[in-house]
Amino acid sequence: MAEAEYTTTAKLPIETIWEFVKDVDHWADFVSGYQSHEKENDNDSIWTLKGDVGVLARVLTFRVHVTEWAGPERVSFELVGLNEPMRGDGEFVMKPYRERAGERATDSSRSTPQKSRLLRFLEAMIRVFLGRGGRARRADTADAEPGPGMTQLTFRLRIDPGGPMAPMVNALMKPVMLPAAEYLANKIVSHLEAAQGAKG
Amino acid sequence: MAGKPTSWDLETDVVAVGSGLGAISAAIVARDLGRDVVVLEKAPKLGGVCGYGGGEVFVPNNHKMRELGIEDSDEAGRKYFEFLSAGFADPELMDTLLSNCKDAIEYMEQKAGVRWLAVEGLPDYYFPKVEGAHSGGRYLSVELFDGSTLGAMQDKTWPMTPHIPPGVLHREMYAWGGLARVTEWDYELIGKRISEDQRSFGPGMMAYFIKAAMIDREIPAYLETPVRELVTEDGSVIGVRAEREGRDFFVRARRGVVLAIGGYDHNKELALQYEAMLDWNSACPPYLDGDNIVMGGEIGAAIAAVPPTNLAMFYGYNIPGEEAEGKPLFRASWECGVPHAIRVNRKGERFCDEATYKDYQARLRSWDGQTQQMPNIPPTLIFDQNYRDRYPLGSYMPGQELPKELVETADTPRALAEKLGIDADGLERTLARFNPPAKNGEDPDFGRGSFAWSVRLVGDMSYKNPCVGPLDKPPYYGVRLVPVSVGINSHGLKTDVNGQVVHQRGHAIPGFYAVGNSAALRDLGGGYQSGSSNMRAITWGYIAGRQLAGKG
Numbered sequence: 092m093a094e095a096e097y098t099t100t101a102k103l104p105i106e107t108i109w110e111f112v113k114d115v116d117h118w119a120d121f122v123s124g125y126q127s128h129e130k131e132n133d134n135d136s137i138w139t140l141k142g143d144v145g146v147l148a149r150v151l152t153f154r155v156h157v158t159e160w161a162g163p164e165r166v167s168f169e170l171v172g173l174n175e176p177m178r179g180d181g182e183f184v185m186k187p188y189r190e191r192a193g194e195r196a197t198d199s200s201r202s203t204p205q206k207s208r209l210l211r212f213l214e215a216m217i218r219v220f221l222g223r224g225g226r227a228r229r230a231d232t233a234d235a236e237p238g239p240g241m242t243q244l245t246f247r248l249r250i251d252p253g254g255p256m257a258p259m260v261n262a263l264m265k266p267v268m269l270p271a272a273e274y275l276a277n278k279i280v281s282h283l284e285a286a287q288g289a290k291g
Numbered sequence: 292m293a294g295k296p297t298s299w300d301l302e303t304d305v306v307a308v309g310s311g312l313g314a315i316s317a318a319i320v321a322r323d324l325g326r327d328v329v330v331l332e333k334a335p336k337l338g339g340v341c342g343y344g345g346g347e348v349f350v351p352n353n354h355k356m357r358e359l360g361i362e363d364s365d366e367a368g369r370k371y372f373e374f375l376s377a378g379f380a381d382p383e384l385m386d387t388l389l390s391n392c393k394d395a396i397e398y399m400e401q402k403a404g405v406r407w408l409a410v411e412g413l414p415d416y417y418f419p420k421v422e423g424a425h426s427g428g429r430y431l432s433v434e435l436f437d438g439s440t441l442g443a444m445q446d447k448t449w450p451m452t453p454h455i456p457p458g459v460l461h462r463e464m465y466a467w468g469g470l471a472r473v474t475e476w477d478y479e480l481i482g483k484r485i486s487e488d489q490r491s492f493g494p495g496m497m498a499y500f501i502k503a504a505m506i507d508r509e510i511p512a513y514l515e516t517p518v519r520e521l522v523t524e525d526g527s528v529i530g531v532r533a534e535r536e537g538r539d540f541f542v543r544a545r546r547g548v549v550l551a552i553g554g555y556d557h558n559k560e561l562a563l564q565y566e567a568m569l570d571w572n573s574a575c576p577p578y579l580d581g582d583n584i585v586m587g588g589e590i591g592a593a594i595a596a597v598p599p600t601n602l603a604m605f606y607g608y609n610i611p612g613e614e615a616e617g618k619p620l621f622r623a624s625w626e627c628g629v630p631h632a633i634r635v636n637r638k639g640e641r642f643c644d645e646a647t648y649k650d651y652q653a654r655l656r657s658w659d660g661q662t663q664q665m666p667n668i669p670p671t672l673i674f675d676q677n678y679r680d681r682y683p684l685g686s687y688m689p690g691q692e693l694p695k696e697l698v699e700t701a702d703t704p705r706a707l708a709e710k711l712g713i714d715a716d717g718l719e720r721t722l723a724r725f726n727p728p729a730k731n732g733e734d735p736d737f738g739r740g741s742f743a744w745s746v747r748l749v750g751d752m753s754y755k756n757p758c759v760g761p762l763d764k765p766p767y768y769g770v771r772l773v774p775v776s777v778g779i780n781s782h783g784l785k786t787d788v789n790g791q792v793v794h795q796r797g798h799a800i801p802g803f804y805a806v807g808n809s810a811a812l813r814d815l816g817g818g819y820q821s822g823s824s825n826m827r828a829i830t831w832g833y834i835a836g837r838q839l840a841g842k843g
């Protein structure tokens with residue numbers, strides 16, 4: 092089992108982010124490598140993404156099952172690979188950002204030795220899920236000060252690969268995982284901030 | 292062909308075009324002999340096909356086997372190459388190649404820091420059937436390379452190839468049971484090596500060369516800078532017109548240009564025209580567009596050929612959705628040589644020793660003059676549940692669902708044949724004939740398992756005959772195979788004993804050299820042996836580098 096996590100801040104009230112992430116259809120636009128998804132019901136969907144594994148790219152299909160809609164603070168989900176042996180879970184966590192607390196981003200490769208292997212693997216898995224999008228840096232709010240109307244968005248994912256090659260797959264995906272997590276969270280926030288700006 | 296520009300963007304002594312083994316070997320040697328060198332590369336990464344491939348170098352009687360006490364002789368090596376050539380080699384070129392290959396690889400060890408390893412126990416393709424063939428030691432690979440020592444070049448090279456699990460040495464691969472037992476390899480160790488960027492196979496070998504050239508010798512390399520034309524003056528090549536950031540980039544070569552840009556693997560039109568095939572795909576990185584033929588042809592260079600019949604063409608497949616460098620990734624299929632798998636033609640008949648690609652490649656090209664057909668094309672891989680319980684298909688491990696777009700499945704051979712569009716009676720007859728002796732590890736029709744190389748490469752050592760087992764456990768599976776080239780083409784520029792390109796009128800073109808796959812395989816003739824492509828790229832690069840430096 093491995094995990095990775097990325098937190099960013101948004102000049103947006105928590106409800107705005109919740110309104111967005113509470114529909115899985117909305118996630119699609121911000122997952123790079125996205126090919127298609129099919130919503131079976133509000134809680135279950137099948138996703139097809141193209142993601143990098145070392146020097147090659149593969150199409151991955153998996154089922155996402157939302158286990159908890161705890162608005163406006165959290166969406167939790169589980170996933171199961173359909174064409175590759177893997178299981179995992181993840182969540183979006185939203186929190187009003189009133190005071191600064193610790194590091195903005197958790198870089199898995201810099202965490203404790205015991206955790207780092209897990210986190211390194213997850214880094215890789217995120218990249219596989221999220222494709223080859225690269226980093227999406229948001230200069231405007233990434234280092235924003237806490238204050239009223241600010242929200243922290245955290246994206247977290249844990250994956251357990253299966254099969255004899257799991258440790259290799261793990262290592263192959265490591266270098267690209269955290270950037271891809273950043274990409275997803277930052278893209279969602281930029282999109283919502285731009286929409287808010289356009290309205291306001 | 293371009294005329295002399297009003298001004299040059301860059302001036303140097305030697306322009307090495309491409310960044311595979313041929314170009315980098317020439318660059319290292321010319322630099323060591325005091326010349327300024329510039330490398331121009333079309334791709335966004337350095338290393339060419341070797342940086343993406345297997346990385347075996349075949350050198351008879353090499354110093355590493357001698358260090359291990361393995362006996363060999365130059366004469367035996369020569370005999371073997373003469374056999375491989377089938378009479379189609381130019382004797383002078385072959386002699387030059389074989390007389391220089393040991394010097395070239397020893398030079399690269401002593402001067403460029405390449406840490407060669409003799410691969411013990413991997414026989415020559417034709418051992419023990421042919422005089423001069425050896426039981427093991429002629430192949431060289433390299434010690435693991437630490438990618439972090441590449442500095443700025445670490446991200447400008449491929450850390451691994453999509454074709455072979457990374458971070459593994461030959462001896463480990465064999466100790467872990469070989470390709471047939473890939474599910475049992477030490478993936479903890481492999482994962483650790485990937486995290487540490489410990490490179491092996493072609494990417495490891497190429498990294499030694501890139502470090503020697505770009506880091507230790509500080510030879511400038513321009514990536515994403517394809518050469519479009521040779522610049523000539525009075526019949527001599529004096530530079531190139533490349534393209535860089537959307538603009539012309541003229542580079543003067545005071546002593547000459549060495550073209551080491553591979554062949555035409557990704558130029559389907561040229562490939563179909565020259566290789567006498569009806570379809571074509573490549574396992575190489577997608578930058579080999581036949582520019583050697585175009586640019587050389589443009590200034591009157593002679594194009595030469597060897598028979599395409601038995602070079603290094605494989606059959607394989609693309610797993611739907613799998614890509615490398617933004618293009619579909621084609622993998623050579625090794626599955627046909629493993630127990631419980633066969634390869635059949637449209638009539639549902641076996642036609643070769645499936646474990647030995649030297650046999651199947653040649654027979655695939657057979658031509659029926661009465662029906663005007665190539666009866667064995669396209670071939671189909673057939674296997675059963677015995678196979679599926681034990682062995683992977685590409686990266687699909689036993690137990691994993693196989694992609695329906697690639698693999699047909701049925702409960703009987705007849706139903707499978709119908710789905711695949713091959714003759715059902717024929718497939719039933721084939722299995723009825725193959726299975727009884729296969730249960731005893733025998734293949735009276737094609738002698739599968741009789742080539743030591745095939746057994747080493749794909750055999751499952753837990754079987755009486757490591758390459759043979761019956762197909763008798765349903766369900767049955769079928770995969771339509773397509774050609775997969777590894778860049779070793781039958782046509783190229785005609786070169787002489789100095790590596791210099793020969794004009795259609797017979798004279799050497801001043802200032803113009805071609806090495807590696809850009810040069811026709813007249814030094815090898817009509818056959819191929821793994822490692823001889825890399826060997827000839829290094830050797831002719833070494834020869835051309837000396838010539839260009841004026842120290843030939």
Ligand SMILES: Cc1cc2nc3c(=O)[nH]c(=O)nc-3n(C[C@H](O)[C@H](O)[C@H](O)COP(=O)(O)OP(=O)(O)OC[C@H]3O[C@@H](n4cnc5c(N)ncnc54)[C@H](O)[C@@H]3O)c2cc1C
Pocket residue numbers: 308309310311312313314331332333334337338339340341342343344345346347348349454493516517518519551552553554574575578579580582776777778779806807808809821822823824825826828
């Ligand atoms: C999967 C695989 C495994 C292999 N394993 C082995 C093995 O074990 N042993 C062996 O001997 N051979 C092997 N080969 C083949 C071998 O690697 C190559 O034939 C050999 O390395 C070719 O070297 P080269 O110098 O001719 O140049 P290449 O490696 O073909 O390099 C040519 C370079 O030129 C660049 N280029 C192309 N056009 C231009 C242009 N117009 N301007 C500038 N640059 C250009 C290309 O991008 C490329 O980098 C393998 C091949 C594959 C695909």
